[in-house]
Amino acid sequence: xxxxxxxxxxxxxxxxxxxxxxxxxxxxxxxxxxxxxxxxxxxxxxxxxxxxxxxxxxxxxxxxxxxxxxxxxxxxxxxxxxxxxxxxxxxxxxxxxxxxxxxxxxxxxxxxxxxxxxxxxxxxxxxxxxxxxxxxxxxxxxxxxxxxxxxxxxxxxxxxxxxxxxxxxxxxxxxxxxxxxxxxxxxxxxxxxxxxxxxxxxxxxxxxxxxxxxxxxxxxxxxxx
Amino acid sequence: xxxxxxxxxxxxxxxxxxxxxxxxxxxxxxxxxxxxxxxxxxxxxxxxxxxxxxxxxxxxxxxxxxxxxxxxxxxxxxxxxxxxxxxxxxxxxxxxxxxxxxxxxxxxxxxxxxxxxxxxxxxxxxxxxxxxxxxxxxxxxxxxxxxxxxxxxxxxxxxxxxxxxxxxxxxxxxxxxxxxxxxxxxxxxxxxx
Numbered sequence: 482x483x484x485x486x487x488x489x490x491x492x493x494x495x496x497x498x499x500x501x502x503x504x505x506x507x508x509x510x511x512x513x514x515x516x517x518x519x520x521x522x523x524x525x526x527x528x529x530x531x532x533x534x535x536x537x538x539x540x541x542x543x544x545x546x547x548x549x550x551x552x553x554x555x556x557x558x559x560x561x562x563x564x565x566x567x568x569x570x571x572x573x574x575x576x577x578x579x580x581x582x583x584x585x586x587x588x589x590x591x592x593x594x595x596x597x598x599x600x601x602x603x604x605x606x607x608x609x610x611x612x613x614x615x616x617x618x619x620x621x622x623x624x625x626x627x628x629x630x631x632x633x634x635x636x637x638x639x640x641x642x643x644x645x646x647x648x649x650x651x652x653x654x655x656x657x658x659x660x661x662x663x664x665x666x667x668x669x670x671x672x673x674x675x676x677x678x679x680x681x682x683x684x685x686x687x688x689x690x691x692x693x694x695x696x697x698x699x700x701x702x703x704x705x706x
Numbered sequence: 707x708x709x710x711x712x713x714x715x716x717x718x719x720x721x722x723x724x725x726x727x728x729x730x731x732x733x734x735x736x737x738x739x740x741x742x743x744x745x746x747x748x749x750x751x752x753x754x755x756x757x758x759x760x761x762x763x764x765x766x767x768x769x770x771x772x773x774x775x776x777x778x779x780x781x782x783x784x785x786x787x788x789x790x791x792x793x794x795x796x797x798x799x800x801x802x803x804x805x806x807x808x809x810x811x812x813x814x815x816x817x818x819x820x821x822x823x824x825x826x827x828x829x830x831x832x833x834x835x836x837x838x839x840x841x842x843x844x845x846x847x848x849x850x851x852x853x854x855x856x857x858x859x860x861x862x863x864x865x866x867x868x869x870x871x872x873x874x875x876x877x878x879x880x881x882x883x884x885x886x887x888x889x890x891x892x893x894x895x896x897x898x899x
Contacts, residue, residue, distance in 0.1 A: 492873040525880045529848040532826050537736035541750040545732065545757035546725055552761055553721035653747065 482508045487515050497523050540650060642696035651691050655684075713773060716764045724761055731774070732757075735781055741845045742785040744830040752788055756781045771859050778852065779860045782842060789838050832882045840875035847872055 487508050495501065501509070509516050641648050692699050707726070715723035728735075735756055740749035760780050767776050833841050846852045846860060847868075857868045 489873065492876050493869045521880055521884075522876065525876065525883055526848060528825070528829060528883070529844060529879070530851070532741075532829050532849050534733065534737050535740050535746070535749075537733055537753070538746050538750050541736055541753050542732065544750060545728075545754045548754055548758050549721055549724055549728075549761050552758055553719070556719065653750070 484508075484512060484515055487512070488518060491515075491519055491522050495522075497526055540653060544654065638692065638697055639700045640698035642698065644695045644697075647695050648692060648697050651688070651695065655688050709773060713764070713767065716761075717767070721761075724764070728757060728760065731777055734774070735777065738778070738781050738845070738850070739785060741830070741833065741849060742789070742841065744834050752785060755788075756784050759784055771856070775852070775856045775859055778846070778850075778856070779862075782846070782860050786838060786842065828886065832879060832886065835882050836875065836878055839871060840878050843868070843871045843875045844879055848876070 482504050487505055490502060490505055495505075509519060638648070638652075689699055707723075709727065712723050712727040716727055732753075736749055736753045739752040739756065740746070743749055743752060760777065763780060767773065771779075833844065836844070842861070843857065846857045847854075852860070854865050854868050858865050861868065
């Protein structure tokens with residue numbers, strides 16, 4: 482039997498719990514290279530198969546049940562068409578395919594007068610607060626029209642408040658209910674950004690209200706571009 | 707109530723039956739997502755999404771495989787979609803990277819990291835280094851212990867493809883393992899784990 486045949490057998494057919502094929506056993510008895518190969522394969526396999534299970538988090542256990550209930554409720558209610566604050570941007574999205582990084586956008590739509598036709602960029606970061614308080618959620622939008630609604634908004638969680646776990650949960654649920662969210666973190670600065678594309682103004686406003694309802698101090702400001 | 711009865715009730719749109727049925731599988735689904743993404747935050751997000759997907763698709767389950775294998779198929783497809791989506795977006799995030807931001811993989815907090823044993827943390831590290839296809843096959847075969855026929859169903863390919871992918875994946879895993887100083891002893895088989 483060739484070494485290559487033994488190797489193929491060991492990597493595809495064989496598992497440590499199964500007795501070795503007799504022919505392979507004979508080969509291994511006289512081939513130190515294949516024996517070393519087998520030892521390594523066995524080590525890797527044992528390592529993988531002994532990987533422990535983790536306990537699902539409480540957020541997951543409660544979250545999926547809530548979401549399934551919401552799905553079930555949707556099925557019985559005629560959906561109401563919701564107008565998104567930025568729906569007029571969509572054709573521009575498809576044309577230019579510009580990346581829109583919207584992070585927990587909090588909008589005061591009329592408070593911003595963004596320069597027209599300015600290139601997209603992320604805004605300057607604000608000053609860092611204390612370690613536990615620097616959950617910075619930022620937004621950026623695109624310069625596809627000359628409307629002030631293209632402004633950037635930033636929600637900054639200045640103080641988590643007394644119910645930090647609930648605040649974290651709200652933020653986590655917010656992320657999970659917006660499938661475009663990607664979490665980025667900056668370990669050195671202890672900041673975290675979540676990027677979304679096509680996030681509705683209403684959803685972002687809801688997040689702000691929820692956080693403030695829990696006693697968190699939230700700073701909202703339009704960003705300079 | 708028997709599983710078949712619960713499945714029929716779910717297919718008729720009964721959310722309570724769905725909760726009862728999936729309560730038995732939530733740990734499997736969560737762990738599967740955890741092995742793909744390596745942290746609780748993503749495992750929770752993707753796991754919840756998987757549950758919704760299963761709820762929406764359970765009408766399509768026709769009993770050609772076991773229910774558990776069908777669940778694997780739905781969850782694996784979702785995880786793969788999510789990984790692809792993240793890759794497609796990454797080019798747009800150069801600006802953040804320039805500013806020193808990195809995707810929040812691995813562990814969300816020191817507590818979370820401590821919760822896992824060093825061994826499983828290291829396995830996760832290596833799995834994260836592998837291409838999605840290889841990671842998938844190792845998770846399904848060597849960690850979850852699915853049969854070849856089940857994996858073929860989950861991935862929608864034939865047994866030959868499963869075997870060849872597995873061979874490549876195990877080899878890649880061993881090579882990565884050998885580059886990890888912490889794994890050297892294990893890789894050389896001197897210590898039983």
